[in-house]
Amino acid sequence: QKEVEQDPGPLSVPEGAIVSLNCTYSNSAFQYFMWYRQYSRKGPELLMYTYSSGNKEDGRFTAQVDKSSKYISLFIRDSQPSDSATYLCAMRGGTSYGKLTFGQGTILTVHP
Amino acid sequence: DSGVTQTPKHLITATGQRVTLRCSPRSGDLSVYWYQQSLDQGLQFLIQYYNGEERAKGNILERFSAQQFPDLHSELNLSSLELGDSALYFCASSVAGGTSGGQETQYFGPGTRLLVL
Numbered sequence: 475q476k477e478v479e480q481d482p483g484p485l486s487v488p489e490g491a492i493v494s495l496n497c498t499y500s501n502s503a504f505q506y507f508m509w510y511r512q513y514s515r516k517g518p519e520l521l522m523y524t525y526s527s528g529n530k531e532d533g534r535f536t537a538q539v540d541k542s543s544k545y546i547s548l549f550i551r552d553s554q555p556s557d558s559a560t561y562l563c564a565m566r567g568g569t570s571y572g573k574l575t576f577g578q579g580t581i582l583t584v585h586p
Numbered sequence: 587d588s589g590v591t592q593t594p595k596h597l598i599t600a601t602g603q604r605v606t607l608r609c610s611p612r613s614g615d616l617s618v619y620w621y622q623q624s625l626d627q628g629l630q631f632l633i634q635y636y637n638g639e640e641r642a643k644g645n646i647l648e649r650f651s652a653q654q655f656p657d658l659h660s661e662l663n664l665s666s667l668e669l670g671d672s673a674l675y676f677c678a679s680s681v682a683g684g685t686s687g688g689q690e691t692q693y694f695g696p697g698t699r700l701l702v703l
Contacts (some may be wrong), residue, residue, distance in 0.1 A: 510694075517588065517676055517694035518629070562629060571642045572617055572680055572692060576629040 477501050480563055480577025489586050493550040497563035497577045500544065504565040504575070507539050509548045512560045512579070521561075522548065553584045589613065590695035592677050598701045604665040607698045611658055611679030617641065618660040619680075619692060620652055624673040635660055636682075667702045674699050 480497045487493055495509075506525055510518035522537040524530045524546075530537045536549040546565075550557055563577040589612035599605055611618050620632040631644035635654035646652075649667075654660045664671060678692040 517590075517678075517696050519588065519694065520691050523691065571636075572619060572634055572690065573631045573642045573644060574619075574621075574692060575631070578628045 475500065476578075477575050478563060478565060478577045480580055482578045482580060484581040484583060486583045486585065487553055489553060489555060489584055491553050491584070493548075493553050493557070493582060493584075495548040495550075495561050495563075495580050495582070497546050498544055499546075499565060499575075501565075501567070501575070502544070503567035505568045506566045507537070507546050508564040508574070509535075509537055510562040510564055510576075512562060514559075518562055555584050555586050558583045588693040588695060590677060590679050590693050592675075592695040592698050594698060595696065596699045596701075598703065599667060600703055601667055601669060603667050603702075604663065605667065605700065607662040607664070607675050607677075607700075609660045609662070609677030609679075609695060611660070611677075612693055615679035615681050615693070616658065617680045617682065618654055618658070619678040620646075620660070620662050621676045621678065621694075622673050623676060623697070629676070632662070664700070669702050672700055672702045 478499045509522040512518040524537050527539050527541045534551045538547045560579040562579045564574045591610045593608045617636045619634045623629045632646040634642040649665050652662045674697045676697045678694045680692045
C-alpha cells in the first residue's frame with residue numbers, strides 16, 4: 475500500500491463548478507501538506523501549503539487538512555478552463571528534511 | 587518560470603548507455619532535489635543535496651548517482667540504462683532543505699524527458 479493515495483480520475487467538470495480533490499495518507503509523521511498543479515509537459519508548481527490540521531484559503535482555492543482522519547482536500551471554486559491540469563498532493567514529515575511524498579495525481583479537465 | 591533550469595529538455599538513448607542530467611537551482615537556494623515521474627509510479631523522490639552534501643536518499647537505484655558542485659548546480663548520472671528508466675526527471679530547489687522546521691517551498695524545474703530505446 476502506498477503512503478499517499480490519490481484518485482487519479484480523470485475528473486471532468488463544467489466551467490464554474492466546485493471541484494473537490496482528495497488524498498489519504500498512512501504516515502502519522504507527515505506534518506506539512508501541499509498541493510501542486512502540473513500542466514502538461516511542465517514541472518509541478520506549488521498552489522497551497524498547510525501545516526498540521528486546519529483550513530487555508532487563497533482566492534478560489536481552499537485546502538483542508540484533517541490529521542485525525544489522515545485526509546486532505548483541495549477545493550476549487552468557480553473553476554475555469556485554465557484550471558485544467560494534474561493536481562498532486564504532497565506531504566513531508568517534520569524530520570524528513572525536504573523529502574516530499576506525492577500522491578499519484580488527479581487529472582482535471584474544466585469544460586467551457 | 588520557477589528559476590530552476592534543467593538540461594537537456596529531451597534525451598533519447600539506448601539500453602546500457604549512460605547519461606547525465608544537469609540542474610541549476612534558483613539563485614540563493616542551497617538545496618537540490620531529484621525526482622522521477624513515471625506513469626505507473628507517479629512522482630518519486632530520488633535524492634537530496636544541501637550545500638554540496640547528500641542530505642536524504644529515497645528510492646534511488648544503485649545505477650543512479652548524483653552530486654552537487656561548489657557552485658550549487660547538480661548532476662544526476664544514470665548508467666546501464668534500462669527501458670524502465672524512461673521517465674521525466676525533475677530537479678527542485680529550496681532555500682534550506684527542510685532544516686528550518688517550517689514551511690519551505692520546493693520549486694521545480696521544467697524536467698528532462700528521458701527515453702530509453
